[in-house]
Amino acid sequence: MDTEALLAEIRAAVLDGEPSLVKSLTEKALEAGLPALTIVSEGLTEGIRSVGVEFQKGSYFLPDLVRGAQSMEIGLEVLQPLLTGAGEEMPTHARVVLGTVHGDLHSIGKNIVAAMLKASGFAVDDLGVNVPVEVFVEKVRETEAGFLGLSALLTTTVHQQEAVIKALEAAGLRSKVKVLLGGAPIDQDWADRVGADGFAPDAARAVEVARELAGIR
Amino acid sequence: MKFLEVLSPEDLDAIHAATLEVLGRTGMLIQDAGARERLEAAGCGVRGERVTFPADLVARAVESSPAEFSLCGRIPEHDCPLVPGRFYTLSTTGSPFVIDHETGERRHALVKDVADFTRLVDALPNTHMASPATPKDVEPEIVTPVRVATMLRNTTKPLRVAVESGDEVRYSLKIAAAVHGGMEALVARPQLQISVSPLSPLTLSGDSTRALMVAAAAGVPLGVIPAPIVGATGPMSLAGSLVQQNAEILAGLVLAQVVNPGAPILYEPRPTVMDMRTGQSIWGNPEVALLSVATAQMARYYKIPGSVTAFGSSARAMDDQNGFERALTLLPAVQSGANVLAALGGGDNVIHTSAELIVLDDEIMAWVTRFMRGITMDEDALGVSAIHEAVMGEGGFLALDHTRKFMRAGEVWTPRLSDRRNYSDWDRDGRPTIQQHARARVTEILATHVVEPLSDDIEREIDEVIAEARADLNVA
Numbered sequence: 001m002d003t004e005a006l007l008a009e010i011r012a013a014v015l016d017g018e019p020s021l022v023k024s025l026t027e028k029a030l031e032a033g034l035p036a037l038t039i040v041s042e043g044l045t046e047g048i049r050s051v052g053v054e055f056q057k058g059s060y061f062l063p064d065l066v067r068g069a070q071s072m073e074i075g076l077e078v079l080q081p082l083l084t085g086a087g088e089e090m091p092t093h094a095r096v097v098l099g100t101v102h103g104d105l106h107s108i109g110k111n112i113v114a115a116m117l118k119a120s121g122f123a124v125d126d127l128g129v130n131v132p133v134e135v136f137v138e139k140v141r142e143t144e145a146g147f148l149g150l151s152a153l154l155t156t157t158v159h160q161q162e163a164v165i166k167a168l169e170a171a172g173l174r175s176k177v178k179v180l181l182g183g184a185p186i187d188q189d190w191a192d193r194v195g196a197d198g199f200a201p202d203a204a205r206a207v208e209v210a211r212e213l214a215g216i217r
Numbered sequence: 218m219k220f221l222e223v224l225s226p227e228d229l230d231a232i233h234a235a236t237l238e239v240l241g242r243t244g245m246l247i248q249d250a251g252a253r254e255r256l257e258a259a260g261c262g263v264r265g266e267r268v269t270f271p272a273d274l275v276a277r278a279v280e281s282s283p284a285e286f287s288l289c290g291r292i293p294e295h296d297c298p299l300v301p302g303r304f305y306t307l308s309t310t311g312s313p314f315v316i317d318h319e320t321g322e323r324r325h326a327l328v329k330d331v332a333d334f335t336r337l338v339d340a341l342p343n344t345h346m347a348s349p350a351t352p353k354d355v356e357p358e359i360v361t362p363v364r365v366a367t368m369l370r371n372t373t374k375p376l377r378v379a380v381e382s383g384d385e386v387r388y389s390l391k392i393a394a395a396v397h398g399g400m401e402a403l404v405a406r407p408q409l410q411i412s413v414s415p416l417s418p419l420t421l422s423g424d425s426t427r428a429l430m431v432a433a434a435a436g437v438p439l440g441v442i443p444a445p446i447v448g449a450t451g452p453m454s455l456a457g458s459l460v461q462q463n464a465e466i467l468a469g470l471v472l473a474q475v476v477n478p479g480a481p482i483l484y485e486p487r488p489t490v491m492d493m494r495t496g497q498s499i500w501g502n503p504e505v506a507l508l509s510v511a512t513a514q515m516a517r518y519y520k521i522p523g524s525v526t527a528f529g530s531s532a533r534a535m536d537d538q539n540g541f542e543r544a545l546t547l548l549p550a551v552q553s554g555a556n557v558l559a560a561l562g563g564g565d566n567v568i569h570t571s572a573e574l575i576v577l578d579d580e581i582m583a584w585v586t587r588f589m590r591g592i593t594m595d596e597d598a599l600g601v602s603a604i605h606e607a608v609m610g611e612g613g614f615l616a617l618d619h620t621r622k623f624m625r626a627g628e629v630w631t632p633r634l635s636d637r638r639n640y641s642d643w644d645r646d647g648r649p650t651i652q653q654h655a656r657a658r659v660t661e662i663l664a665t666h667v668v669e670p671l672s673d674d675i676e677r678e679i680d681e682v683i684a685e686a687r688a689d690l691n692v693a
Contacts, residue, residue, distance in 0.1 A: 061493035063448070105416050108449045112496045155313055156357040156381055184568060185313035185351070189325070203496050 003034050007043045010075065014047025015054070017067025019074045022047075026075040036082040039075070045121065048072045052119045062112060062203075069118040094214050097139045098149030099127030101160035106153040109182060112203040113149060120207045122147075133160070133167045140168065140177050147210055150196075152183040161186075162194040178213045182206060218591050220517075221552035223510045229518045232456065236463040237272045244269035245419050245468040249426035252472055259475045268468075275467055278474035284520040286481040288346060288438055289406040291373035291396065291669070296406075297345050299483070299522035299556040304589075305345035306582055307524070308338050309563030309570045310379050310412075312350045316564070316571035318659055323533075323569060326350035330570075331367045333663060334562065337575045339372035340666040343582035344561055346410075348377045350570045358690040359683065361385040365409065366392050366679045371668050377410040379442065383427030386411055388686040390435055395678040396671060404436045412440035412485060415465040417450040426472070433473035433480040440485035440524060441469035446498045447508075449491040455504060459511050462486040470521075483557070484516035485524040489566070500566045501529035501542030506549045513553035524557035525550050528578050533565045535573060535652040544581060551585050558582075573655040576662070580634045580655075587630035598623075634658060 006029050013021040022044075029039050051068035054060035060068075096117055100110050107129045114126045125143055127135060140148055148168075152158045161181050168174040178197040181190070191199035198213060200206035224232070244267045247253055253263050262269040287298040288305075297305045315326045318333075331349045338347040349364040361380055368376045369392065376393075380386050393409040394400045403409070411432035415421045421429070432439045443465035445451030451458035466484055473480045488508045489498040499505070509525035516523025527550035532539035550558055560567055561582070562575035592598075603619035614620050623629075634654045636643060643649070671679075686692075 058494065062491070062496055063493060105420065105422055108446065108491075109496065154381060155311070155351040155360065159357060187314075187325075
């Protein structure tokens with residue numbers, strides 16, 4: 001199979017949200033001698049971009065987005081050793097660390113935001129739920145992420161968002177990272193009060209806010 | 218009137234059988250060691266934090282859960298006996314926002330709103346139980362004790378509060394006990410119902426588990442309220458989400474019965490549906506209406522009182538969408554035979570509560586209550602003599618004793634808010650909307666309605682418990 005047809009198949013498999021197919025096609029592309037970076041930029045990234053376009057048009061829904069992101073990620077996993085080994089950088093808009101704050105086990109809103117960000121070309125480190133303040137701070141320090149997303153659903157845990165922001169200040173990291181807040185009890189007023197950089201009422205808006213803050217049109 | 222049903226007896230058996238399979242195979246994640254020990258001693262399987270439930274234990278626990286109990290008022294006139302065929306409305310729980318009555322703008326809920334909303338519930342004839350918004354102007358550690366105290370001060374009707382920790386339950390019960398002259402008196406006439414939410418799918422957090430055990434041990438009415446979001450935290454198939462929420466409720470019910478056999482349990486799930494474009498969890502849609510009816514059927518299947526979402530809407534404004542969504546969710550919910558009809562006064566998928574919605578829902582409930590009374594059938598109602606008299610005599614039906622008799626008995630419902638005037642009167646009055654009528658009613662109630670006050674001694678005792686909670690929970 002010629003390489004262009006192979007890349008087209010990878011794009012289609014990401015668009016269809018078929019992780020195992022993407023994995024085997026990615027391996028096949030490597031065997032065919034395609035450079036890892038080409039597979040990422042012309043296969044996986046193009047595929048997930050199409051997923052984003054379909055979602056914007058309204059023909060795709062959240063489960064399509066989640067499966068598209070999963071499919072892209074499994075391809076990236078195959079390529080990751082080759083990319084870092086070759087000293088090549090993953091082509092992403094920016095790195096995002098996100099998680100649900102300590103004391104809160106709600107994951108679904110955060111997961112949707114993660115999928116949407118991935119579909120929009122961000123690299124995402126998802127720390128999961130019930131994440132202690134120090135773990136957020138450490139991960140921001142380690143990854144030098146441009147964004148930190150803090151999710152809280154319980155009215156009893158929203159104050160943890162403030163605690164993380166204070167800890168970032170104490171660690172001298174606050175100016176290096178944009179902090180975005182989400183969760184049903186959160187609004188712009190709260191984000192302003194605790195000194196966050198942005199707030200989003202839903203996942204689509206989260207991506208818009210991140211793009212605006214990252215200076216991406 | 219016959220209950221509305223969307224599941225056949227075979228369907229109910231199938232959901233029950235599937236639930237036992239889930240409980241026996243996947244089990245629940247229960248993040249409290251003490252609870253796991255007690256469940257293991259009762260016959261559950263425990264691997265790490267995961268607990269599986271044998272069918273015979275589930276059957277015994279269902280058996281020992283009372284089929285009927287009452288949520289009581291401070292005064293007996295407000296008692297709500299949860300018995301087959303009786304239904305009561307419950308105001309919205311936990312909204313972080315309110316629509317400000319003065320400005321019409323959305324803002325964070327405050328303790329004052331909890332007081333005002335509760336006072337509206339106290340005044341309104343078709344609103345039977347109060348549940349609070351979540352105010353922002355009080356420390357989160359003591360928000361629940363403060364809400365319970367605020368509600369007790371502003372109504373003599375039953376209260377219900379959803380809790381997130383054992384400490385919240387302890388102090389909330391202590392405050393309610395102060396009003397009733399001790400724990401024993403409170404349990405005998407429980408004015409406070411506690412609700413604990415398993416986290417879908419199939420998880421009871423440590424805090425929630427402890428809250429459930431404290432409430433069960435006390436013996437006050439306990440609601441188990443999983444809130445699976447269909448497609449996100451529960452299966453996309455409605456039947457699958459019914460199975461999962463049933464497993465979550467039965468797991469909580471088993472734990473409660475192990476702690477205190479005979480503890481009164483309410484079957485109280487709040488399933489919603491994820492909007493697959495926005496990720497919002499949606500409360501006013503045909504699936505939620507179906508799930509409410511199915512939930513009432515499952516509660517009846519286990520012979521325990523049921524509580525369902527009844528006033529659902531995604532609308533932000535008091536517009537047509539708000540009207541049709543809440544009416545179309547409410548009517549099947551009432552017909553389902555559920556004892557408690559929840560989310561009165563909530564809008565925007567219960568992200569906000571508003572005073573106007575509370576009085577509007579009370580009005581819709583009056584409409585529905587009349588509908589549920591059905592058509593009186595007796596000789597007098599069949600009207601053979603009335604027809605003869607009206608046709609053969611002078612003055613027609615308007616002049617008959619029969620007419621005044623049935624009018625006074627409430628044969629035809631008279632609305633409080635709906636505008637039935639003729640066009641020119643309505644036009645001359647500036648074409649008021651239902652929202653303006655609702656608003657006027659809110660203003661009137663808040664200006665005039667007086668709640669039977671608590672004694673000075675009780676007031677002092679409540680303040681002391683809150684001070685104690687503050688100190689114990691390290692709130693500045």
